Amino acid sequence: MKFTKITITASVFLILIMGVVYFAKNARTTEKAPVIQVLSAHEANSTPREASKSPSPSREATSSFVPTLASGYCLNVPVLMYHHIEPSTQAKAEGHSSLNVDSGIFASQMAYLSSKGYNTITADDLVNALKRQGTIPSKSIVLTFDDGYSDFYTYAFPVIKQYNFKANLMIPTGLIQNNGYMTWGQLQEISSSGSKIYNHTWSHASLGGATIDKITYEISTANKQISQYLGYTPDIFTYPYGSEGSTVINYLVSQGFRGAFSEIPGTYQCDSYLMTLHRTRIGNSQLSAYGI
Numbered sequence: 001m002k003f004t005k006i007t008i009t010a011s012v013f014l015i016l017i018m019g020v021v022y023f024a025k026n027a028r029t030t031e032k033a034p035v036i037q038v039l040s041a042h043e044a045n046s047t048p049r050e051a052s053k054s055p056s057p058s059r060e061a062t063s064s065f066v067p068t069l070a071s072g073y074c075l076n077v078p079v080l081m082y083h084h085i086e087p088s089t090q091a092k093a094e095g096h097s098s099l100n101v102d103s104g105i106f107a108s109q110m111a112y113l114s115s116k117g118y119n120t121i122t123a124d125d126l127v128n129a130l131k132r133q134g135t136i137p138s139k140s141i142v143l144t145f146d147d148g149y150s151d152f153y154t155y156a157f158p159v160i161k162q163y164n165f166k167a168n169l170m171i172p173t174g175l176i177q178n179n180g181y182m183t184w185g186q187l188q189e190i191s192s193s194g195s196k197i198y199n200h201t202w203s204h205a206s207l208g209g210a211t212i213d214k215i216t217y218e219i220s221t222a223n224k225q226i227s228q229y230l231g232y233t234p235d236i237f238t239y240p241y242g243s244e245g246s247t248v249i250n251y252l253v254s255q256g257f258r259g260a261f262s263e264i265p266g267t268y269q270c271d272s273y274l275m276t277l278h279r280t281r282i283g284n285s286q287l288s289a290y291g292i
């Protein structure tokens with residue numbers, strides 16, 4: 001009887017201990033599991049590459065977005081987002097119609113901005129105004145061209161120069177000099193004409209879920225190359241595919257980046273979301289159709 005009692009007491013005690021151990025283990029697993037999963041998923045994707053190698057070109061994709069409420073100090077400044085600018089027939093033949101604005105329509109869009117008295121400003125002008133809570137000329141607008149395609153130089157740049165406009169080129173530096181992309185010489189010419197060249201990673205990598213190693217490599221290599229070829233270090237970034245996340249945003253801030261462009265639509269730019277500024281994707285309609 002006494003033996004049974006001891007056995008029962010010991011069993012109950014053992015079950016209690018097992019319960020505590022199981023609970024503690026489970027609690028730890030619950031806390032750590034998402035981190036472990038995220039790390040392993042990303043590690044599988046990270047392949048160290050040399051800066052001298054050319055990454056393979058990839059196409060822009062439409063991103064999903066999270067609407068951001070306007071708060072803090074805001075300015076109503078449309079940031080127009082372009083990719084390819086070339087004749088529609090050529091874009092169709094090359095298979096990128098969805099990312100193209102016909103060069104004739106683009107010319108009429110720029111003529112419209114000029115006739116309406118718009119002031120084209122650089123991304124730096126916009127970020128400076130937001131950070132200083134300062135003013136900018138009325139009817140300010142930011143023209144952004146992503147990915148460094150050679151058709152910008154052929155079809156858009158002459159129009160930009162004709163109106164004495166400022167363009168902002170978001171460049172994946174590792175793709176420059178590849179077939180279909182601009183050369184560093186062309187970028188130097190554009191940069192010295194009043195337009196600005198900015199960091200859009202090295203290989204046009206999606207960084208929203210990337211490891212810190214990949215984020216560091218992609219962004220620091222692009223800044224080194226822009227500094228090497230154009231003589232300045234940009235501190236404004238544009239997320240490829242509009243793919244952002246807390247890791248890349250924290251990295252950018254830690255490296256002194258002052259602003260970044262997302263693909264979240266909207267014309268209000270606020271100092272509460274300097275690292276996810278909004279843009280308006282432009283297609284083959286007149287700009288009045290986009291509220292410009």
Ligand SMILES: [Zn+2]
Nearest residue numbers: 060146147240
């Ligand atoms: Zn891009």
